[in-house]
Amino acid sequence: MLFVALKQAALAQCRKYSAMAASNGLVFRQLFEPVSCTYTYLLADKDTKEAILIDPVLEKAERDAKLIKDLGLNMIYAANTHCHADHITGTGVLKKLLPGCKSVISKNSGARADLYIHEGDQIQFGKFWLEARSTPGHTDGCLTYVLNDKSMAFTGDALLIRGCGRTDFQQGCPKTLYHSVHSKIFSLPENCLLYPGHDYTGQTVSSVEEEKRLNPRLTKDEAEFVKIMNNLNLPKPKQIDIAVPANLKCGIQDP
Numbered sequence: 560m561l562f563v564a565l566k567q568a569a570l571a572q573c574r575k576y577s578a579m580a581a582s583n584g585l586v587f588r589q590l591f592e593p594v595s596c597t598y599t600y601l602l603a604d605k606d607t608k609e610a611i612l613i614d615p616v617l618e619k620a621e622r623d624a625k626l627i628k629d630l631g632l633n634m635i636y637a638a639n640t641h642c643h644a645d646h647i648t649g650t651g652v653l654k655k656l657l658p659g660c661k662s663v664i665s666k667n668s669g670a671r672a673d674l675y676i677h678e679g680d681q682i683q684f685g686k687f688w689l690e691a692r693s694t695p696g697h698t699d700g701c702l703t704y705v706l707n708d709k710s711m712a713f714t715g716d717a718l719l720i721r722g723c724g725r726t727d728f729q730q731g732c733p734k735t736l737y738h739s740v741h742s743k744i745f746s747l748p749e750n751c752l753l754y755p756g757h758d759y760t761g762q763t764v765s766s767v768e769e770e771k772r773l774n775p776r777l778t779k780d781e782a783e784f785v786k787i788m789n790n791l792n793l794p795k796p797k798q799i800d801i802a803v804p805a806n807l808k809c810g811i812q813d814p
């Protein structure tokens with residue numbers, strides 16, 4: 560009963576933010592893949608129809624392509640926040656399903672894509688753009704994508720709601736992650752909404768103000784943060800051995 564009420568509250572919150580986005584001509588959807596608990600984000604310009612997907616998942620590529628077609632959008636970019644270790648990106652399949660769409664990732668990820676981006680680069684879709692901020696620490700190539708008016712940021716695995724990405728494989732480094740979050744994410748306006756790459760607890764969105772006040776890891780000083788991160792003792796992601804090699808090719812479809 561309580562779970563149903565919480566789920567309904569989360570859905571209502573999502574709808575509220577989607578409606579807010581629609582009021583300035585931004586189409587916005589938060590999509591979920593339940594096996595790896597990954598969020599995919601669709602952003603588009605209502606007028607020009609240009610659209611971008613952030614962190615699509617292979618198993619949901621058909622769903623995402625259908626939504627884009629149903630909404631009459633033209634997907635120009637499928638962007639990854641980083642080279643994921645827990646799921647295979649949907650970018651390769653989406654490029655086939657939606658011809659003309661380009662895959663995007665940071666050069667520092669070491670992964671292949673049509674377009675490589677760096678700190679400060681802007682990805683334009685219609686009258687909107689996402690600014691790429693380099694937020695390494697979970698992996699070297701992690702990017703946070705910030706909407707042009709700084710009302711929303713897509714943090715990938717650098718910052719999760721009341722948590723953060725683990726730092727015990729790929730190029731993980733707790734000190735680097737601590738610096739990334741404090742300098743590149745916590746420096747955004749307090750009311751900037753934060754959308755993570757995953758959530759394992761049923762949360763959908765947070766804000767800079769909330770995470771600066773309540774994040775149990777990142778409110779600590781650097782030394783304490785490093786200690787916490789070095790003692791998480793999490794099991795390895797189940798798909799890591801297939802996901803990383805596939806994602807280095809930006810999905811299984813790129814030759």
Ligand SMILES: N[C@@H](CCC(=O)N[C@@H](CSS)C(=O)NCC(=O)O)C(=O)O
Nearest residue numbers: 595644645716722723724725795796797
């Ligand atoms: N059980 C999941 C993997 C869960 C996990 O390790 N998540 C990562 C992000 S995906 S690499 C993480 O950083 N978690 C941080 C945390 O504190 O949980 C699976 O097997 O896929």
